[in-house]
Amino acid sequence: MTDLASPWASAGAVLTVHRWVAVIGGLLLASVAILVVCLQFGATSVDVKTVATAIMHMLRADQEGAATLGTSEIIMVQIRFPRVLMGFFVGAGLAAVGVTLQALLRNPLADPYVLGVSSGSALGVALAILFGIGSTFMFLPILPFFGFAGGLLALLLIYRLAQSKGRLPIHSLLLAGVILNAILTAFIMFITSIMEPNRSAGLMAWLMGSLTAPNYPALGIFLLYVLCVLVMLMHKAQSLNMLTLGEETARSLGVETEGIKKWLFVLTALLTGAIVSVSGMIGFVGMVVPHAVRLVIGSDHRLLLPASALVGGMFLAVADTIARTIMAPAEIPVGIVTALTGGPFFLYLLLWRKDRMV
Amino acid sequence: MTRRQQGILTGMPFMTHVSAKAYVDDAGRRMYFAKPPVRIVSLAPSITEMLFSMEAGEQLVGVTDFCDYPPEALKKPKVGYSNPNLESLVALQPDLIIAPNDFLKPDVIVKLEQLKIPVFILADQNVEGIFVHIQTLGRIVGHSSKADTVAMQLRQQVSVIQRRIQGRAPVRMLYVLNSQPLITVGPGSFIDQLIRMAGGTNVAAKSATPYPRLSMEAVLQEDPEVLVFPVGKAEGISESEQQTWRQWSTMTAVKQGRLHQISADWLNRPGPRIARGLDALAEILHPDSSAGSRAEPSHE
Numbered sequence: 146m147t148d149l150a151s152p153w154a155s156a157g158a159v160l161t162v163h164r165w166v167a168v169i170g171g172l173l174l175a176s177v178a179i180l181v182v183c184l185q186f187g188a189t190s191v192d193v194k195t196v197a198t199a200i201m202h203m204l205r206a207d208q209e210g211a212a213t214l215g216t217s218e219i220i221m222v223q224i225r226f227p228r229v230l231m232g233f234f235v236g237a238g239l240a241a242v243g244v245t246l247q248a249l250l251r252n253p254l255a256d257p258y259v260l261g262v263s264s265g266s267a268l269g270v271a272l273a274i275l276f277g278i279g280s281t282f283m284f285l286p287i288l289p290f291f292g293f294a295g296g297l298l299a300l301l302l303i304y305r306l307a308q309s310k311g312r313l314p315i316h317s318l319l320l321a322g323v324i325l326n327a328i329l330t331a332f333i334m335f336i337t338s339i340m341e342p343n344r345s346a347g348l349m350a351w352l353m354g355s356l357t358a359p360n361y362p363a364l365g366i367f368l369l370y371v372l373c374v375l376v377m378l379m380h381k382a383q384s385l386n387m388l389t390l391g392e393e394t395a396r397s398l399g400v401e402t403e404g405i406k407k408w409l410f411v412l413t414a415l416l417t418g419a420i421v422s423v424s425g426m427i428g429f430v431g432m433v434v435p436h437a438v439r440l441v442i443g444s445d446h447r448l449l450l451p452a453s454a455l456v457g458g459m460f461l462a463v464a465d466t467i468a469r470t471i472m473a474p475a476e477i478p479v480g481i482v483t484a485l486t487g488g489p490f491f492l493y494l495l496l497w498r499k500d501r502m503v
Numbered sequence: 504m505t506r507r508q509q510g511i512l513t514g515m516p517f518m519t520h521v522s523a524k525a526y527v528d529d530a531g532r533r534m535y536f537a538k539p540p541v542r543i544v545s546l547a548p549s550i551t552e553m554l555f556s557m558e559a560g561e562q563l564v565g566v567t568d569f570c571d572y573p574p575e576a577l578k579k580p581k582v583g584y585s586n587p588n589l590e591s592l593v594a595l596q597p598d599l600i601i602a603p604n605d606f607l608k609p610d611v612i613v614k615l616e617q618l619k620i621p622v623f624i625l626a627d628q629n630v631e632g633i634f635v636h637i638q639t640l641g642r643i644v645g646h647s648s649k650a651d652t653v654a655m656q657l658r659q660q661v662s663v664i665q666r667r668i669q670g671r672a673p674v675r676m677l678y679v680l681n682s683q684p685l686i687t688v689g690p691g692s693f694i695d696q697l698i699r700m701a702g703g704t705n706v707a708a709k710s711a712t713p714y715p716r717l718s719m720e721a722v723l724q725e726d727p728e729v730l731v732f733p734v735g736k737a738e739g740i741s742e743s744e745q746q747t748w749r750q751w752s753t754m755t756a757v758k759q760g761r762l763h764q765i766s767a768d769w770l771n772r773p774g775p776r777i778a779r780g781l782d783a784l785a786e787i788l789h790p791d792s793s794a795g796s797r798a799e800p801s802h803e
Contacts, residue, residue: 188718219753220720288683341569342585347681350716355684358719360750474721475689475710 160445168448172455176233179459183229183466188473189220224358231364232356232465232479233458234371235424236434240457241375242413242420243431244438244450248385249409250319256432258421260322262299262414264329266421267352269295271336274348289363289422296418299325300411313406315392353478354427356465367423374416375454381409385446429483430457430464433491440494460487526643529604529626539645540599540621544582544592547603549633549774550625550640551576554601556775557641557650565595572768572776589614599623601640627693627773630700630781634658637775653775660778661700664785667792668702674788676703676729677722677756680714682744685722689715694770697777701784703729723751729788730756733767763787 198218239257246255257263273291306321307313333352337345359367384405387395392402434457435449442452461479464486468479524536544565545551551570554563560575567584570576582592586608592600597620602612604626615622623643625636634654641650678694680686688694689710698705706725707717732745745764751757765787769780785792 188721189724216723216726216753219751220723223751224719224723338586344681346714347683347686350681350684350686355716357684469718469720472711472715474707474718474725475712475715476684476718477716 160443160448165448168442169451169455172452172459176455176459179462180229180233183232183462184221184225186466186470187220187225188469188476189217227361227364228356228358228465228469229462231359231367231423233462234368235356235420235427236430236461236464237375237454237458238371238416238420239427239431239461240434240438240453241378241450242416243457244435244446244453245378245385245409245413246431247435248389248446249406249413250315251389251391252319253436254432256428257413257417258426258428258431259326260318260410260414260417261303261325261329262296262322262417263421263426264326264333265299265302266292266296266418267426268329268332268336269293269298270351270422270425271333271348274344274351275336275340289419292422293418296414296421299329300414300418303414304407304410312403313410315406318406318410350478351425354425354480355476356424356427356479359423367419370419371416374412375451377412378409378416379447379450381405381412382446382450385409385450389444389446426480427461427483428480429487430461433487434460437491437494440498526623526639528622528624530624532624534621534623536599536621536643539643540597542596542598543644544595544597544600545570546582546584546587546600546607547625547772548572548768549772550601550603551579552772552774552776553637553640554644556653557637557644557646559640559644559646562644564597565592587611593618593620599643601625603627629693629696630661630777631658633773633775633777636773657775657778661781664778664782665700668785668789671702671789671792673699673702673704674729675706675725675727675755676731676788677706677717677725677727678731678733679745679748680733682747685717685719686714687717689713689717693773697770697781697784701781701788703784703788723754726755728755728759729761729763730754731784731787732762732764733770734764735767761787 242257243255246257246259247253249255250259252259269291270288272295273288303318303321303325304313306325307318309317337348340348384395384400387398387400388402388405390398395402435453438453438456439449442448461483464482465479467486468477468482471477471482525533526536527533539562541562542564543554543559543562545554545563546567548567548570551563551566552572554560555573555576560573563576563579565582566576566579567587568581569584570579570581580591580595582588582595589611592615600615600620600622602622602624604624612622612624627633634657637650637654637657638647641647641653676698678688678698680688687707687710688698688705689707689712690705691713695705695708695713706722706727707715709721710717730745730748745762748754748762749757756762765780765783769776769783
């Protein structure tokens with residue numbers, strides 16, 4: 146468990162600038178292609194030309210033009226495009242948090258929901274729904290704020306619980322997180338059990354994870370936030386490499402481990418809190434995508450982190466497209482799709498890898 | 504179903520004596536009552552409303568946490584809801600428990616059967632089914648003439664509403680059960696049927712499930728002319744949540760300002776207030792048809 150990466154460390158060649166640019170460049174192109182493809186599919190069929198004109202309208206921020214748009218353009222501009230983009234960034238954030246936590250906790254089972262921050266966010270939303278506050282403030286939806294506040298409180302609590310003598314021991318962080326997770330989940334279940342059945346169905350649907358079409362101010366804030374945290378995580382990629390070798394080794398290599406650990410914990414918690422507040426709990430992306438990417442390109446976090454983010458984004462965008470269309474006009478929770486497609490694919494990768502190793 | 508099986512029973516000459524007190528519930532189980540039960544527990548708000556409507560409130564000794572109508576129901580002992588507290592149920596010493604088919608945990612019914620407490624199960628099927636339920640319960644609890652009157656009046660009210668909207672073009676509507684994520688009612692649900700009876704077309708009619716999470720894209724495509732939000736104390740969509748729907752400025756319902764609220768209890772509860780719910784829905788969909796009968800459902 147100490148170094149999950151080592152069996153696969155040989156997977157990629159030594160990281161060179163050339164290789165980094167090739168992989169990330171390739172994935173970026175693939176991401177754009179995937180996003181364009183995802184825009185083609187939905188509960189209603191919209192042809193390629195409409196997609197193009199709709200995107201043109203948006204790029205010109207054509208407010209007057211918006212009034213003249215037809216239904217299919219409105220669907221494209223107001224619903225499908227923001228949702229696909231949102232899905233991409235949620236997926237990217239989940240995968241990046243997964244990579245970071247797997248290295249930080251030195252535990253291959255770590256995912257964004259392991260440390261209880263997600264349950265804090267979910268509890269915040271559950272309380273808001275219980276008291277019927279599901280509304281908007283100014284032009285922004287207010288539920289995510291409750292979720293985010295809940296996540297922040299959970300973050301502070303876990304941090305205080307795990308910290309001792311100015312240090313943040315990994316095992317107490319993990320234990321405090323897991324236990325708090327259980328306690329908060331119990332609160333959520335309590336709230337669901339006392340709710341009127343119709344309303345608890347709404348809460349359950351929210352908890353199962355769902356992407357909705359945010360309005361543009363909300364989408365803008367979210368994208369900016371995710372990008373900032375991703376960049377800050379990237380900045381610590383080399384330290385993550387050291388941490389996977391074990392704290393002692395990392396310290397002897399000159400890494401200020403305590404500071405790095407705290408900083409990484411706070412960053413991942415902030416990102417998880419925000420993601421859960423807008424999308425509920427979408428499972429599987431944060432755990433499986435990092436492993437899958439690591440199997441293919443190796444475990445150097447300078448490459449693994451951005452590559453996982455891009456693959457996670459593509460994966461969730463595609464999964465959500467399936468969730469939106471497979472039972473149209475109804476939708477299914479996207480978490481079902483991520484588990485049903487991601488799981489078997491990961492098993493396949495594992496087998497493929499085993500064959501090659503022999 | 505209930506009726507037909509009772510019909511078969513009464514048709515058997517040698518059983519005529521027993522059949523007056525033999526009933527078959529919607530789970531197909533036959534039950535005999537030597538005399539009307541006097542300690543009844545209701546496990547659904549709709550059942551509580553039915554019993555009060557036939558003036559059998561006195562016989563009711565326990566209700567669910569959500570039984571709030573009529574106000575007298577609030578004074579009755581509470582036993583929980585989908586997962587009722589078995590001990591407090593048994594402590595009430597009921598001689599009959601009337602339970603809905605949905606949402607009750609199956610093992611609760613099994614346990615009650617083991618304890619030899621009769622459980623009469625009602626399944627929601629359609630509006631006429633509600634009225635039949637009222638009459639059946641009336642006969643079981645010994646208030647059959649009052650129950651028959653209630654059922655007859657309700658049938659009249661429904662037919663008056665139906666006549667009012669006869670020949671009118673159906674209005675496309677969306678019933679917003681939950682807004683984030685969007686959940687609505689589809690074919691197979693009780694409310695979907697009420698929508699059709701009230702002269703509406705459900706925009707979720709193509710969905711395959713009774714309570715689908717509907718795609719917002721599909722909503723814009725189907726372009727509802729009316730949005731209906733259920734509101735109530737313990738459930739429903741809040742005022743500001745409703746306002747967020749105004750962002751869809753190309754939707755006919757938004758353009759024409761036809762965002763309406765309806766009491767969730769009237770439509771969600773398959774009980775005696777269903778006619779009032781149907782009336783309110785018909786009024787929302789066809790406001791010009793009412794001719795002043797809005798305040799009170801007509802009684803002619």
